[in-house]
Amino acid sequence: MHIGEAAQQSGVTAKTIRYYESVGLLAEAPRRPNGYRDYSAKDVETLRFVNRARGLGFSVHQVGELLELYRDRQRASADVKAMAQARIEDINRKVEELEAMRSTLLHLASSCHGDSRPDCPILADLAAPLRSGSASR
Amino acid sequence: MHIGEAAQQSGVTAKTIRYYESVGLLAEAPRRPNGYRDYSAKDVETLRFVNRARGLGFSVHQVGELLELYRDRQRASADVKAMAQARIEDINRKVEELEAMRSTLLHLASSCHGDSRPDCPILADLAAPLRSGSASR
DNA sequence: TATGGGGCTTCCTCTTCCTGGAAGGTCAAG
DNA sequence: CTTGACCTTCCAGGAAGAGGAAGCCCCATA
Numbered sequence: 001m002h003i004g005e006a007a008q009q010s011g012v013t014a015k016t017i018r019y020y021e022s023v024g025l026l027a028e029a030p031r032r033p034n035g036y037r038d039y040s041a042k043d044v045e046t047l048r049f050v051n052r053a054r055g056l057g058f059s060v061h062q063v064g065e066l067l068e069l070y071r072d073r074q075r076a077s078a079d080v081k082a083m084a085q086a087r088i089e090d091i092n093r094k095v096e097e098l099e100a101m102r103s104t105l106l107h108l109a110s111s112c113h114g115d116s117r118p119d120c121p122i123l124a125d126l127a128a129p130l131r132s133g134s135a136s137r
Numbered sequence: 138m139h140i141g142e143a144a145q146q147s148g149v150t151a152k153t154i155r156y157y158e159s160v161g162l163l164a165e166a167p168r169r170p171n172g173y174r175d176y177s178a179k180d181v182e183t184l185r186f187v188n189r190a191r192g193l194g195f196s197v198h199q200v201g202e203l204l205e206l207y208r209d210r211q212r213a214s215a216d217v218k219a220m221a222q223a224r225i226e227d228i229n230r231k232v233e234e235l236e237a238m239r240s241t242l243l244h245l246a247s248s249c250h251g252d253s254r255p256d257c258p259i260l261a262d263l264a265a266p267l268r269s270g271s272a273s274r
Numbered sequence: 275t276a277t278g279g280g281g282c283t284t285c286c287t288c289t290t291c292c293t294g295g296a297a298g299g300t301c302a303a304g
Numbered sequence: 305c306t307t308g309a310c311c312t313t314c315c316a317g318g319a320a321g322a323g324g325a326a327g328c329c330c331c332a333t334a
Contacts, residue, residue: 004281014282019321034329036282045264052263057238060320070260080259081251084242091239095232101194102228105221114218122217123207126189127182141310151311156292171300173311197291 006039010047017047025064058087143176147184154184162201195224
């Protein structure tokens with residue numbers, strides 16, 4: 001099938017499929033006599049795999065590793081599980097970071113009356129010189 | 138003072154200070170006769186402001202807006218509060234997204250025995266054709 | 275047969291936010 | 305005089321594509 005159909009069936013845009021190929025995540029697709037890339041149902045399956053893994057936040061590089069494990073009939077499931085768990089830890093760290101930001105922002109926003117007066121503790125805090133209890137991270 | 142000292146006092150690297158200047162976030166610094174940039178205590182204060190705002194996750198562009206508000210003695214505090222709240226909503230969306238990923242990953246990881254056997258539901262799920270209840274997002 | 279509309283190809287630029295490095299000027303100390 | 309530490313500019317890269325231009329290819333229709 002053409003790249004457009006593979007895109008539609010996998011949920012990965014044609015543009016992105018070419019990009020994945022260009023960076024080596026996907027093998028070069030075989031070409032029809034007219035130069036068009038030709039995809040099989042198996043390729044669509046791979047694309048879907050990639051799309052799901054990306055959706056879970058794995059980097060393109062990590063997806064490459066997952067694909068390798070996927071194709072390796074001898075792999076140990078522990079390897080895959082380790083990747084999933086590492087990803088979970090990443091997420092945990094990111095969530096914590098975001099929650100720290102949010103908590104600071106909530107605190108600042110609540111202390112700002114938010115009307116037409118120029119007086120604003122949010123700006124005052126951002127501008128404050130080094131000081132404990134401020135909004136730095 | 139030289140850029141290095143400004144960097145040290147503000148927590149923004151010299152490299153990054155030059156970058157901020159190059160993209161217009163900061164005004165061009167005045168130069169000494171030898172061509173070196175010259176910074177004042179006021180500039181350091183601005184750099185610290187920028188650094189804190191970036192630490193709260195505001196984009197460079199948004200920090201520019203915050204700086205404008207900061208310098209505008211006539212600003213309405215409501216404008217600043219609105220930016221803080223918009224940022225909070227951004228964070229909320231991101232956290233939700235991350236938590237959805239995490240929940241899927243936790244589910245997958247727990248269903249994988251994680252030993253030396255090749256059998257792995259994580260890969261199986263990623264590879265699965267279109268199906269409800271899978272790990273797509 | 276000419277034409278039109280998609281779809282395909284490659285290549286280049288833009289985005290965000292820096293970081294690293296190369297080549298070269300400056301300054302203070304030993 | 306020579307280090308070595310700073311400073312300068314400029315260029316490249318990285319993550320993960322999106323957007324768009326220029327140019328084929330294929331099919332259908334008037």
